[in-house]
Amino acid sequence: xxxxxxxQLRGRLLGREGRPLVCTPLVAxxxxxxxxxxxxxxxxxxxxxxxxxxxxxxLGDRAAVVEVARRIRSAAPELPLLFTIRSSREGGHxxxxxxxxxxxxxxxxxxxxxxxxxxxxxxxxxxxxxxVRARSRARGVALVLSFHDFARTPPADLLVVxxxxxxxxxxxxxxxxxxxxxxxxxLTLLGATLSARRxxxxxxxxxxxxxxxxxxxxxxxxxxxxxxxxxxQGASAPGQIPIxxxxxxxxxxxxxxxxxx
Amino acid sequence: xxxxxxxQLRGRLLGREGRPLVCTPLVAxxxxxxxxxxxxxxxxxxxxxxxxxxxxxxLGDRAAVVEVARRIRSAAPELPLLFTIRSSREGGHxxxxxxxxxxxxxxxxxxxxxxxxxxxxxxxxxxxxxxVRARSRARGVALVLSFHDFARTPPADLLVVxxxxxxxxxxxxxxxxxxxxxxxxxLTLLGATLSARRxxxxxxxxxxxxxxxxxxxxxxxxxxxxxxxxxxQGASAPGQIPIxxxxxxxxxxxxxxxxxx
Numbered sequence: 001x002x003x004x005x006x007x008q009l010r011g012r013l014l015g016r017e018g019r020p021l022v023c024t025p026l027v028a029x030x031x032x033x034x035x036x037x038x039x040x041x042x043x044x045x046x047x048x049x050x051x052x053x054x055x056x057x058x059l060g061d062r063a064a065v066v067e068v069a070r071r072i073r074s075a076a077p078e079l080p081l082l083f084t085i086r087s088s089r090e091g092g093h094x095x096x097x098x099x100x101x102x103x104x105x106x107x108x109x110x111x112x113x114x115x116x117x118x119x120x121x122x123x124x125x126x127x128x129x130x131x132v133r134a135r136s137r138a139r140g141v142a143l144v145l146s147f148h149d150f151a152r153t154p155p156a157d158l159l160v161v162x163x164x165x166x167x168x169x170x171x172x173x174x175x176x177x178x179x180x181x182x183x184x185x186x187l188t189l190l191g192a193t194l195s196a197r198r199x200x201x202x203x204x205x206x207x208x209x210x211x212x213x214x215x216x217x218x219x220x221x222x223x224x225x226x227x228x229x230x231x232x233q234g235a236s237a238p239g240q241i242p243i244x245x246x247x248x249x250x251x252x253x254x255x256x257x258x259x260x261x
Numbered sequence: 262x263x264x265x266x267x268x269q270l271r272g273r274l275l276g277r278e279g280r281p282l283v284c285t286p287l288v289a290x291x292x293x294x295x296x297x298x299x300x301x302x303x304x305x306x307x308x309x310x311x312x313x314x315x316x317x318x319x320l321g322d323r324a325a326v327v328e329v330a331r332r333i334r335s336a337a338p339e340l341p342l343l344f345t346i347r348s349s350r351e352g353g354h355x356x357x358x359x360x361x362x363x364x365x366x367x368x369x370x371x372x373x374x375x376x377x378x379x380x381x382x383x384x385x386x387x388x389x390x391x392x393v394r395a396r397s398r399a400r401g402v403a404l405v406l407s408f409h410d411f412a413r414t415p416p417a418d419l420l421v422v423x424x425x426x427x428x429x430x431x432x433x434x435x436x437x438x439x440x441x442x443x444x445x446x447x448l449t450l451l452g453a454t455l456s457a458r459r460x461x462x463x464x465x466x467x468x469x470x471x472x473x474x475x476x477x478x479x480x481x482x483x484x485x486x487x488x489x490x491x492x493x494q495g496a497s498a499p500g501q502i503p504i505x506x507x508x509x510x511x512x513x514x515x516x517x518x519x520x521x522x
Contacts (some may be wrong), residue, residue, distance in 0.1 A: 001444070183455055183484050191448050214517040215483045218510070219476035223444050245513040249479070252506040256475040 001224045004201035007142050007172050009080035009116045012047050014142075014173060015203030019254040020221035020228045021047035023082065024243055025236035029057045031068045035075060041232030042076050044243045048227065050082040050119070052236050054092040059085070060101075062108050069114040082144065083109050084119035090148035091177075091237060099124060106132050110139040117142035119175070122165055133170045144205070145171035153178045153185035153208065159192035160199070167200050173226075175205040177237065180212045189216060190223040197224025207239075214239045218249045264487070265462035268403050268433050270341035270377045273308050275403075275434060276464030280515040281482035281489045282308035284343065285504055286497035290318045292329045296336060302493030303337050305504045309488065311343040311380070313497050315353040320346070321362075323369050330375040343405065344370050345380035351409035352438075352498060360385060367393050371400040378403035380436070383426055394431045405466070406432035414439040414446035414469065420453035421460070428461050434487075436466040438498065441473045450477060451484045458485025468500075475500045479510045 006015030014021055024046035028034045034051065041049060051072060058064040072081055085102050086092025097105070106118050120132045122145050129145060136143045145166035153159075159176055166174030174196070180186050189208040196204050203226040208216040217228050217239065228250075229236065230243035241249075267276030275282055285307035289295045295312065302310060312333060319325040333342055346363050347353025358366070367379050381393045383406050390406060397404045406427035414420075420437055427435030435457070441447050450469040457465050464487040469477040478489050478500065489511075490497065491504035502510075 184452075186483070187448055187452050187455070191445075194444055194448070211517060212483070215480035215514055218514060219480050222447070222473070222476045239517065241513055241517050249510040249513045252502055252510045253476060253479060256472060256500065256502050 001197055001222070003197070003203045003226070005203070007203055009048065009142065010078060012080055015226045018221065019250060020226050022243060022247060022250070023048040023050050023227050023229050024232035025049070025229065025234070026051045026072070026232075027055050027234040027236050029055055031058075031064065031071065034068055035071055037233050038072055038075055042079060044232055046079070046230070046232065046243060048080045048082060049076070050084050050229070050236070052084050052086060052092070054084070054086045054095050059095050059105070060097050062105055065105060066108055066112045066114070069109055069112060073114040080116045081114070082117045082119060083115040086119075087121055087123075089123065090121055090146075091150045099128065103128055103131055107135040110136045110141045113139065115141060117144055117173070119144040119146050121145075122147050122162060122169070126169060129169045137170075142172040143170065144173040144175050145169055146175040146177070149178045150209065151179060153180050153188050156188050156192040156195065159189065160195050163192070163196035163200055163204055167202050171202060173203050173205060174200065177207050177209055179210055180208045183212060186213055186216055189213070190220065193220065193225055194223045209237055210239045214241060217241055217246065219253065221254070264458070264464045266464070268464055270309065270403065271339060273341055276487045279482065280511060281487050283504060283508060283511070284309040284311050284488050284490050285493035286310070286490065286495070287312045287333070287493075288316050288495040288497050290316055292319075292325065292332065295329055296332055298494050299333055299336055303340060305493055307340070307491070307493065307504060309341045309343060310337070311345050311490070311497070313345050313347060313353070315345070315347045315356050320356050320366070321358050323366055326366060327369055327373045327375070330370055330373060334375040341377045342375070343378040343380060344376040347380075348382055348384075350384065351382055351407075352411045360389065364389055364392055368396040371397045371402045374400065376402060378405055378434070380405040380407050383408050383423060383430070387430060390430045398431075403433040404431065405434040405436050406430055407436040407438070410439045411470070412440060414441050414449050417449050417453040417456065420450065421456050424453070424457035424461055424465055428463050432463060434464050434466060435461065438468050438470055440471055441469045444473060447474055447477055450474070451481065454481065454486055455484045470498055471500045475502060478502055478507065480514065482515070
């Protein structure tokens, strides 16, 4: 399940065959809180951290946001950093800034050079996505284009459309996270992941959320998902597993898939 | 994913909701070998052991076989014991006795009263299955009717037909184990398991074998499989995971599904 165009993030390869990268979110509301969370999380050895800036109290203060990014980078220079402002429509914390200001903030964060990747939602529309794409590309920052549905799992063909749309709009990584209502929905997400993996040339990330979906966080890599999100100190989405436990489960499965008959 | 008719085996419920029973095979070729394997395996706390008697060197000696079953029961009176003569057609060790002798041996083993369940393959045909069913039922021994394909994963509808056939022929438990050639096949097996789980009233056991299929051994319970096979000392099928590691992975996932959002 390797991808044609893996993304290099500080020496970690997103989109390689086999074991996925483990990403831990930073969800604190203050600068000091984020930094202390980072210290705790870093000790647990994630491959990647995602700063969920929608949960940051001072999102309206562009300089403050850039400064936190700088402090994260400075405290953990080896760790790839993904910067995300998740919208409340897609499961994020409500933010006090407009979408134009979000785009401007993403641009400022790319310009400052402290992050390796930014996440932007497909639902913002092609025009805004192109703007973020242009700015991130100019600064060598990878772009994750994402789609979340916290209410349901759309049919597999519609999920594949989302992955495809992300690639078409220039994403370096396509991400889809959806909520299952029944175990069938978990298989739908895994099947769509596999179809997209076979079709797309960029790495993809997918998960089925919540308790029902938690198996996807452990086995999604076998169906083409290159990153799995795990709890460091605080969860950023329902169904996330603590990083130590997730890593233990991956140790078992990836060793089995790679080495045993 | 609870079943309408769970099977009680020495206090363990096969077919309950959630966490599956972990079954460890005994694969030694001699009586002393089986007993020493049992001691090692028992220390690892399986929920169930399967004596794979096709691997036993003296299968032609009915009294010797019954005596090993007696010694297993006596050494581990708390452990449910499944007695299986896997045919070489379905991945077992070639045996020197005819199918009529296999049926007679299963009858003798049921009569002796040292085992809790016996496995018999659907491919032996309805008539022989009825004979084994009658004898096991008369002795209060549970019957697992099984189907294995070590060469491929048949389409989902054909897998469901196998599960259904097992129920129709009076199985207490229906088992399907198939080999994937691609990740899609693992989803096919899981999807068929889910369909059968929703349709049948008896517990079902399923797995996708080999390295590609190993995720099914960890997450199959979420799609309706009530037992997962793990290596104690020696594997009985490709892709089996060591029991300690499998249990650790189940600890993570079953806790997540049961307790976390």
